[in-house]
Amino acid sequence: MAKAWPMAQTENHSKEEHGGQQERQFAKVNEIIALYEADESALIPILQKVQEEYRYLPEEILTYIATALGISPATVYGVATFYAQFSLDPLGKYVVRVCDGTACHVRRSQAVLDAIRKKVGLASGEKTTQDLGFTVETVSCLGACGLAPVVMINDHVYGNMTPEAITEILDTLEKREGDAK
Numbered sequence: 807m808a809k810a811w812p813m814a815q816t817e818n819h820s821k822e823e824h825g826g827q828q829e830r831q832f833a834k835v836n837e838i839i840a841l842y843e844a845d846e847s848a849l850i851p852i853l854q855k856v857q858e859e860y861r862y863l864p865e866e867i868l869t870y871i872a873t874a875l876g877i878s879p880a881t882v883y884g885v886a887t888f889y890a891q892f893s894l895d896p897l898g899k900y901v902v903r904v905c906d907g908t909a910c911h912v913r914r915s916q917a918v919l920d921a922i923r924k925k926v927g928l929a930s931g932e933k934t935t936q937d938l939g940f941t942v943e944t945v946s947c948l949g950a951c952g953l954a955p956v957v958m959i960n961d962h963v964y965g966n967m968t969p970e971a972i973t974e975i976l977d978t979l980e981k982r983e984g985d986a987k
């Protein structure tokens with residue numbers, strides 16, 4: 807069953823609620839760390855699992871992981887910022903990757919990107935929608951050049967995209983989210 811989209815925290819959350827959330831937050835991280843027996847050589851899989859859980863790597867959790875593994879926060883930050891798969895900013899429920907490699911570019915990937923940004927309502931310079939529904943980014947090649955232009959939404963690859971086709975796909979996703987609420 808689809809989960810509801812996470813909402814940005816509202817100011818009227820009480821401190822108690824916030825404290826409770828934090829405890830739950832670290833309880834999940836503890837579970838992940840225990841899964842790898844707090845082994846520092848498992849830092850990358852630990853970060854991957856934490857990101858799967860939160861959809862990004864919150865700063866306080868990186869520091870917590872460093873303490874739990876007995877390594878420096880700088881080491882954890884170094885790994886988290888080195889690999890493109892990790893994000894230190896919250897990502898949307900749907901991460902839309904638009905290929906802008908050569909094959910896709912010549913087949914008008916820019917028009918597809920423009921249509922996506924317009925459809926989800928991203929202002930210039932923004933990467934993630936305010937409601938954390940969508941993150942939109944470009945990548946250099948998704949390895950499916952024969953299907954150019956290509957868009958990937960989470961783990962699903964869509965080939966031969968046009969502005970109209972991607973708009974319909976996003977319509978379907980938005981409708982699915984609306985129905986799940």
Ligand code: FES
Pocket residue numbers: 905906907908909910911946947948949950951952954955956
């Ligand atoms: S250039 Fe877009 S998939 Fe390769």
